[in-house]
Amino acid sequence: MVYVTRRSTFSASHRLYNPALSDEQNEVLFDKCANPMGHGHNYILEVTVRGEPQSDTGYVIDLKQLKEIIKREILDKVDHKHFNHDVAFMKDSIPTAENIAKVFWKILEPKITEGKLHSLRLHETENNVVEYRGE
């Protein structure tokens, strides 16, 4: 089994806010991340696909195609956008890195037809990274 990873970057804003809670409760829970106008991050997304290299190409997945899938399905919809306001597929989730990774998985998993999606790693800051493997 070989694991192939495509790394992408995008910039986006978010505000951590649970509409079921009061403003005060949100402030206690999310602190500065609940600031009304939100704030931005330079995210790094690592998408890993696993499989056996195909006999005709030697690739698990053609990375040019993986790049195109990630661009079309994810980056074009989130880069320079505000997760709370501009991104339709995030409208029902608090846009933490955890929830973003899970939603990205749901979108990407069925689009990857060579190999299998193995993991998504989303770096929100230099020090904070989440990883999701679909379960």
Ligand code: NI
């Ligand atoms: Ni943040």
